[in-house]
Amino acid sequence: MSDANAPAGRIVKAPESFLAKDGIRRVFVEGRAGRRDFIRSAFAAAVAGAAVPAARAQSNPVPTEGGDANILNLPAHSTGLGQGVATDGYGKPSKFEVNLQRRINPGLTQTTQSSVSFAPLQSLFGIVTPSGLHFERHHQGWWDIDPSKHRLMVNGSDAKMLKTPMVFTMDELMRLPAVSRFHFIECGANTGMEWGHVTVPTVQYSHGMLSCSEFTGVPLKVVLELCGVDFKRARYVLGEGADGSSMTRTLPMEMVERGEVLLAYGQNGEMLRPENGYPLRLVVPGVQGVSWVKYLRRIEVGDKPWTTKDEAIHYIDLMPDGKHRQYSSIQECKSVVTTPSGGQLLLDKGFYNISGLAWSGRGKVSRVDVSVDGGRNWRSARLESPVLSKCLTRFNLDWVWDGKPALVQSRAIDETGYVQPAYRELRAVRGTRSIYHNNAVQTWLVQESGEVKNVQLS
Ligand SMILES: Nc1nc2c(c(=O)[nH]1)N[C@H]1C(S)=C(S)[C@@H](COP(=O)(O)O)O[C@H]1N2
Ligand SMILES: [Mo]
Numbered sequence: 001m002s003d004a005n006a007p008a009g010r011i012v013k014a015p016e017s018f019l020a021k022d023g024i025r026r027v028f029v030e031g032r033a034g035r036r037d038f039i040r041s042a043f044a045a046a047v048a049g050a051a052v053p054a055a056r057a058q059s060n061p062v063p064t065e066g067g068d069a070n071i072l073n074l075p076a077h078s079t080g081l082g083q084g085v086a087t088d089g090y091g092k093p094s095k096f097e098v099n100l101q102r103r104i105n106p107g108l109t110q111t112t113q114s115s116v117s118f119a120p121l122q123s124l125f126g127i128v129t130p131s132g133l134h135f136e137r138h139h140q141g142w143w144d145i146d147p148s149k150h151r152l153m154v155n156g157s158d159a160k161m162l163k164t165p166m167v168f169t170m171d172e173l174m175r176l177p178a179v180s181r182f183h184f185i186e187c188g189a190n191t192g193m194e195w196g197h198v199t200v201p202t203v204q205y206s207h208g209m210l211s212c213s214e215f216t217g218v219p220l221k222v223v224l225e226l227c228g229v230d231f232k233r234a235r236y237v238l239g240e241g242a243d244g245s246s247m248t249r250t251l252p253m254e255m256v257e258r259g260e261v262l263l264a265y266g267q268n269g270e271m272l273r274p275e276n277g278y279p280l281r282l283v284v285p286g287v288q289g290v291s292w293v294k295y296l297r298r299i300e301v302g303d304k305p306w307t308t309k310d311e312a313i314h315y316i317d318l319m320p321d322g323k324h325r326q327y328s329s330i331q332e333c334k335s336v337v338t339t340p341s342g343g344q345l346l347l348d349k350g351f352y353n354i355s356g357l358a359w360s361g362r363g364k365v366s367r368v369d370v371s372v373d374g375g376r377n378w379r380s381a382r383l384e385s386p387v388l389s390k391c392l393t394r395f396n397l398d399w400v401w402d403g404k405p406a407l408v409q410s411r412a413i414d415e416t417g418y419v420q421p422a423y424r425e426l427r428a429v430r431g432t433r434s435i436y437h438n439n440a441v442q443t444w445l446v447q448e449s450g451e452v453k454n455v456q457l458s
Pocket of ligand 2: 137186187188189289290
């Protein structure tokens with residue numbers, strides 16, 4: 001018998017979706033003060049404040065007696081004429097979904113230009129992030145650049161490495177042979193606030209510097225070959241952005257030679273969004289987000305890494321012995337349960353679909369184990385298709401909640417055999433004062449009250 005035959009559990013899935021800015025601020029303030037049940041109280045206040053029509057629309061219960069007015073009274077949409085085609089030349093989400101938004105962590109940064117917005121992972125289905133909800137990380141704000149004026153220069157550190165330095169317009173790049181591939185992008189700082197202890201309430205903030213799209217573009221290899229690159233001499237590539245941050249990152253040439261690195265202009269079937277680097281960005285599968293240079297204006301090939309500011313003093317790993325580790329750019333295997341997750345409310349015992357995301361910068365995810373008792377016992381989750389390399393993989397597992405406290409975790413294993421570490425294992429190597437590359441197993445505590453909390457097991 002399937003677990004789905006157990007009494008149905010009900011869940012309030014997306015706390016942020018019901019909260020206005022003030023409510024979110026309050027959740028952070030009360031969370032930091034260590035107050036219990038702060039999400040429930042902020043949530044109750046928001047619902048009482050009637051600022052949340054969407055919340056109500058999604059929880060209109062079926063009456064037990066007297067018939068259901070939702071069926072008995074024909075609504076306007078069943079009796080009247082709807083709106084015409086192309087009312088919106090570019091369609092938008094339903095008005096009932098207005099609270100589904102990428103959000104900032106109040107107090108994390110001084111400005112919004114050098115900051116980050118987090119994708120609402122708790123509310124997303126499947127593996128693709130809608131372009132308008134893609135997380136953002138800008139060092140100097142975003143721009144909407146005129147593609148007719150954008151140029152990509154390709155040059156070598158010396159003439160021997162690249163025979164013909166060239167400048168490309170967008171039209172010239174877009175006429176070259178293109179490929180489309182699904183890949184995740186994760187900021188190296190994702191989950192970085194959690195190295196020492198729990199700091200954020202929900203999965204949107206703990207793991208939301210993560211998104212996944214179908215990207216379209218020209219393999220960088222094709223363009224370098226056009227320019228007469230000498231792969232024997234030129235072993236490194238520099239990518240440089242056109243925004244004020246002049247984001248510059250070194251990549252090893254092997255990645256380019258594999259054909260994986262793309263000069264991308266497409267995202268989910270249309271041009272990149274301005275926030276994500278329109279009209280041109282690097283796609284560097286498996287590598288931390290910072291190397292996916294947006295507003296890409298220049299590629300240089302050379303014979304050694306450039307040690308730019310963005311790789312010498314930022315995006316490095318502080319080790320417990322006080323030394324820094326550089327160029328640790330692959331995003332190792334990681335996973336997170338998005339339902340149930342921090343801030344959500346389980347309203348009853350019964351059947352729930354545990355759902356989450358797994359990914360690896362080294363290839364495909366081969367297995368995800370899920371525990372509901374803090375890692376004592378594990379069951380393998382169903383991996384939903386497609387399972388693609390360096391891409392998010394959706395996993396699901398049936399669960400009947402007995403109403404007792406439960407510690408929900410997921411642990412992913414990739415095709416290289418690498419196992420996602422527990423905090424204890426990761427801290428033994430990396431200490432607690434790092435920022436980047438935290439891929440530890442996440443724990444959500446489902447309390448008897450049904451409120452789900454972010455916790456860490458020592
Ligand atoms: N030109 C430019 N490229 C950039 C950045 C930037 O600020 N400027 N930020 C980098 C960082 S740190 C990350 S995590 C990713 C974020 O990409 P997204 O904003 O599309 O999510 O872009 C990278 N590329
Ligand atoms: Mo980043």
